[in-house]
Amino acid sequence: MNYGGMAMSFPSALRWTLVFLAVALIGLTVYAQGTASVSGTVRDADGVAIPGVSVVLDNLTQGGQQSAVADGEGRYSFTGLAPGSYRLTASLGGFEPGTAEQQIAAGQSAAQDFILKLASFFESITVTAQKREQEILDVPMSITAVTGTNIQDQGVTQLAEIVATIPSLSIVETGPGTQRAQIRGISSPQNLPTVGLYFDEMPITAEAAGAGLDVRLLDLERVEVLRGPQGTLYGESSMGGTIKYVTRDPQLDELGIDFDSAYGTVTDGDAAYRANAVVNIPAIEGKLGFRVLGGYEHSPGWVDYPAQGRVDGNEGDATTLRIKGLWIVNDAFTASLMLQGQDSDYDDQNYADPDRTAPFVLPQPLHEKSKLADLVLTWETDSFTLLSSTGYLDRENEGAYDFTALYLPIFELFGFPPGTVDTVALTFGGTSDHWSEEIRLASKGDARFNWTAGAYYRYNDSEGYNLSVTTPNPLPFEVYQTTESDTTQQSAVFGEISYDFSKKVDATLGLRYFHDKREQSSSVGQFGPPADNPDQSGTFDSVDPRLVFSYRPSDGTLLYASAAKGFRSGGFNLVPPGCSLPTNYDPESLWTYELGSSASMKSGRVVVQGALYHNDWSDIQTLTLCPGTFVALTDNVGKASGNGVDLQLTLTPVRGLQFTLSGNYNDSQYDTTSISHYEGDQIDYATPYNYAVAADWSFLWWEGHPGLLHLSYQTTGPFDINLRNFGIDPMSSDAITGLNARLAMTLGGVELSLYGQNLLDENGAVSPAIPLGGVPSAVRLQPMTLGVGLGFRY
DSSP, rough: EEEEEEEOOOHHHHHHHHHHHHHHHHHHHHHHHEEEEEEEEEEEEEEOOOTOEEEEETTTTTTTTTEEEOOOOEEEEEEEEEEEEEEEEEETBBOOOOEEEEEETTOOEEEEEEEEEEESSOOOOOTTTSSHHHHHOOOSSSSEEHHHHHHHHHTTGGGGSSGSTTEEEEEOOOTOOOOOEEEEEEEESSSOOOOOEEETTOOOOOOSTOOOOOOOOOOOEEEEEEEEEOOOHHHHOOOSEEEEEEEEEOOOSEEEEEEEEEEEETSSSSSEEEEEEEEEEEEETEEEEEEEEEEEEEEEOOOTTTTTTTTSOOEEEEEEEEEEEEESSSSSSSEEEEEEEEEEEEEOOSEEOOTTTTOOOSSOOOEEEEEEEEEEEEEEEESEEEEEEEEEEEEEEEEEEEEHHHHHHHHHHTTTOSSSSOEEEEEEEEEEEEEEEEEEEEEEEOOOOEEEEEEEEEEEEEEEEEEEEEEOOOOOSSSSEEEHHHHHHHHEEEEEEESSSSSSSEEEEEEEEEEEEEEEEEOOOOOOOEEOOOOOOEEEEEEEEEEEEEEEEEEEEEEEEEEEEEEEOEEEEOOOOTOOSOOOEEOEEEEEEEEEEEEEEEEGTTEEEEEEEEEEEEEEEEEEEEETOOOOOOOOEEEEEEEEEEEEEEEEETTEEEEEEEEEEOOOOOOOOOSSSSTOBTTTTOOOOOEEEEEEEEEEEETTTEEEEEEEEEEOOOEEOOGGGGGGOOOOOOEEEEEEEEEEEEEEEEEEEEESSSSSSOOOOOOOEEETTEEEEEOOOOOEEEEEEEEEEE
């Protein structure tokens, strides 16, 4: 051979070739001796091999992940492994996953077999409705839990989008911070809410009906809806029930990234789009971790305002930032801190006529900011758990209504010629600060006697105003202006005990004492300079028991009977001279008597949850006229009652296919007559029925590429708003029917989806056409929306 003038004989070349081959062979031998493998077989409980099982291998020493699929004889293997610690997870739909850890040495051929047990067809949900962890079918109350996975599968971001799938719950919203929820027909158009709201362990219930916090369903573990009075464990305003939003905890063992986005086109409207990302950071493995969420959503505009020359003018934006940290200090002590900020800004509200136009001559914007924090400290012992939750919530809001049609005729009545005033806006705004603290002790273990005891404190300081803006203004003052400052200090002690008389029979008794001290200062000006009202203060007390008897005739079946009392705190009247009505009105009282059951049959193929109940609502805070005047004030003279049924049926005929049927009926009505309603009138905002059918199908597009199809059809019945005190007969919303769908495909860690919302293009009145500002316009649903989604998980 000759390379650039250098010659080498054939024997010499052969000799060097053999040397190179020997060195390479030695290297391969050393490498082979240094690497390892793990293999095994996956079988069921009867010893039969299971093909198609996904086996994931996590390298706990160096990081990284591999996956394999068991062959036709249930065998899998991983080769070429570096020495170290590994975790293997075997999973297949219809079976409970198996997990094992292996410490593999250099050159070792490790064996790891799996035996997978059949899973129940019904995937049970762990809830904390009774402030301790329980399987949902073991809780003796009427409850629905929507998991975070189910929320993602449906592609929704607000509870109002799936409300009809939750028996006895209805929600009306016109914009951010305007959520009005009712459960089981317990609702009121004024004063405090009748449904309690919780975010993790802290209360976020507003101080006014129809002012619920705009909670986005982002990175949640689940949403629990508790039906019936929850006064014992959850306190004031939980008369009709309680809604709990539970966020996901950080995972302390692995880094994770979750991204989700969607873009949609809206019939007769603007585009809808959103994106949110979650990053899970294990700062100290097994000890300290953080979960960071950032979300943005653009709500489309679809209402036109001809008088203003605006098209699709009710668009809005919402941003959310959340940071949650979890610190496992030791085996006994855990600390969790959650911080969240949210900013919602809407150019207008969802009031519209059937042609999706609105006659308003002025914009009606809404803007709300909220900041909340919740510090939870938990100390575990062998016999009890001690928990402390310290919460803070700060809210700011501002907006405006168009009151031109209402006030222009009044100016003319006062002698101003037509055209003197062009427009009148009623602006509003406010701030509120809430501090809360709850300390709770709960027993542990499987003893026959269990107990929970705690103390609660909440402080609220809020200020608000209403101010008309007249353009041009011929008066030296505005026609209407008010200010109000409120301070509330609430305290409570509560306890609940349960005793198992046998393996089948147990009883629970709970009691809560509540004390509320309120102070208020205000001023009012109507067609004149504002004048201060007398300062007011008062204290309100309530004692609220709960009694439950439970019977479990067999595994998977629960029957219960309960009686529970709920309440809503009192408030103040501005009583004119000579009026005999009280300056303070007292708390309301609601007793609910309930018979319920849950049952899992056919290995979880059929699951039924249902309840029959009777409501007896007394001392309702009702508008009443001062004798001989047209002044309407609040007094505890109302009564209402009604019967109802909640039902949810889950059918899983085969693995991966599930049907859910849910619905309710309620006939609650007023039993007394007042200036705002007559005996027999439907309770305000209470829907007599809703029902829904949903189908969820998990399937494979092809090997290794799963798919998901979700379909839901839902109907919400009409509700009334009683305005007889204004000379108006009760006004009704429409029965609303919705059809939604989502189809998804997963390619590796990427999910692609198509979705449709309001596929029937429902255009009925979600809320009646109240003559707000003198112009009757109803709240309507967002028109049909078709879109695509993109997400990935790492």
